[in-house]
Amino acid sequence: MLESTEHALLRRIAREQATSRAPSLVAAVVRDGEIVWSGGRGRVGGEVPGTDTQYRLGSITKTLVATAVMRLRDEGLLDLNDPLERHVPGTPFGAATVAQLLSHTSGLTSESPGQWWERTPGADWDALAGSLADGATKHRPGAKFHYSNVGYGVLGELIARHRGKDWLSVLNEEILGPLGMTRTTPHPVGAHADGFAVHPFADVLLPEPSPDAGAMAPAGQLWSTATDxxxxxxxxxxxxxxxxSPDTLEQMRTMVTVDDTDVWTTGFGLGLMLVRYQGRRLAGHTGSMPGFLAASLVDPAAGTGALVLANSTSGVGITPLALDLITMTDELEPRLPAEWQPSTVDPALLALTGLWHWGPTPYHLRIQGDGLLLLAPAEGPGRGSRFRETDKDTYLGLDGYYSGETLEVGRDSDGVATHLDLATFVFTRTPYDPAAPVPGGVEGWR
Incomplete structure (x- = not known):
C-alpha cells in the first residue's frame, strides 16, 4: 500500500493502544483474500507483536463452529429447522431448532450455571447438560434475540455426535487445516500474548487466567494469530x-435477528455478527475473554476487511477500530471498478430480456455478467430479485422479495415466451396482455 496509507493506519492503531492503555495490539487489513497491511503496538515479551503472535479469539470461535454445523447441513445430515432433540436428545431445551441456536434466538440462558465459566476450568458435556436441567430456557424459542454462550456449547456437542469425534478435531480436519490456519489452537503455542486486566485508575496490570472451558469451549476457547x-x-x-459453498456462506451472512431496535446497526445471521455502518453491510464477529479482545469484520461487497487482536480485558474499542481501518483503506486507496468485458449468452436466454409488465408496472429483465437474471422495476424502488436457472425455463429467486420463489417462462405453441409466472404473479410483454393467462381475465383498456 502507499506509504501515506500505511502511516495513517499505523497512527490509528497507535492512538487506540495509547488511549485505551492496551498492553499490546495487533491489527491487519485484508483485500481480495490477502493481508495488505498489518501493524502492532505495545510489547509482548519485550518485542512489538507481529502477525505470528497468538491472542485469544473469544467468541470468534463461534463462527468456526457455525461453519462446521453448516457443513453438516450441506451434507444432508441435519436441517436448520430440526429441533435439537433430534440430534442431542434428552435435554430440557430440545424444542429449540438448530437455526435458533446458531442465531441466538433459542431462548437459552446466556451463561452456564455455576462459577464464571470464562475464568474457571470447565467440565464435560454431561456435567454441563445436568447443570441446565432447571430454568435453562429464559425466553420462548424464536421470540427474540438473546445472546447465548451456552447455545454454542450445545452446538459443539451436536457436531461431536455427528462426526464421532470432538468439535475441535472436526474444526482442525474440515476448516483450519484446509485453510492453512495452522496457528489456531485451543491453548497458546509458541509466541503469544498473556492476558491482562488494566487497572481503571492506575497504569498497572493484573494477569488473567485462561483455563480450558471444557464443554463450553466452542463458545470462545481458540487462540490465533493475525495471519490466521x-x-x-x-x-x-x-x-x-x-x-x-458461496451460497451457504451468503445464507450465514443473511440477517436473522437484530441486536438493537428501530434502525438496526448490529444483528446476527447464522453464526455471524452483522454490522451496518456508513452504508456498508459487514459480517464477522467480535470476541472477548478475560485478558483479551478481538474483532474480525469484512465488507463482502467491497472485498475489504480488518481484524484486531488485543490482550486487555476491556477498554479497547475493537469494533470502531476495525471499522475505521476498513473505511480508511477504501478512502485512501479506493479500488478501481473491475473492467467490463462482454460475455457469452445463450440466444434463447437473450430473447427473454427487455421489458415486461407486472400489471401496469414496467419491469426490466437483464442478464448479469455472472449469468444470473435480474428482474427489477424499470425505475424507482420495488420488488426486484436475481434468479438462477434450475431447469429449462425454470428459475429460482436468490434474494429480495422473491428469494426462494420460482419463476417459470410460459411459451406459446411456437415456443415464443408470452409471460413469466413468478409465484403466481404473471408478467406480460405489454400491460395486462390478453394473450397471456392473466388471473381474473382482461376486458381491455377503456
Missing amino acids: LGRWTSFLGGHTGGVL
Missing part, C-alpha cells in the same frame, strides 16, 4: 477455499 485470522476474515468475505 486474516485468512478467516477473507473466508467470511467469500474466499472460502472449498470449505463452504
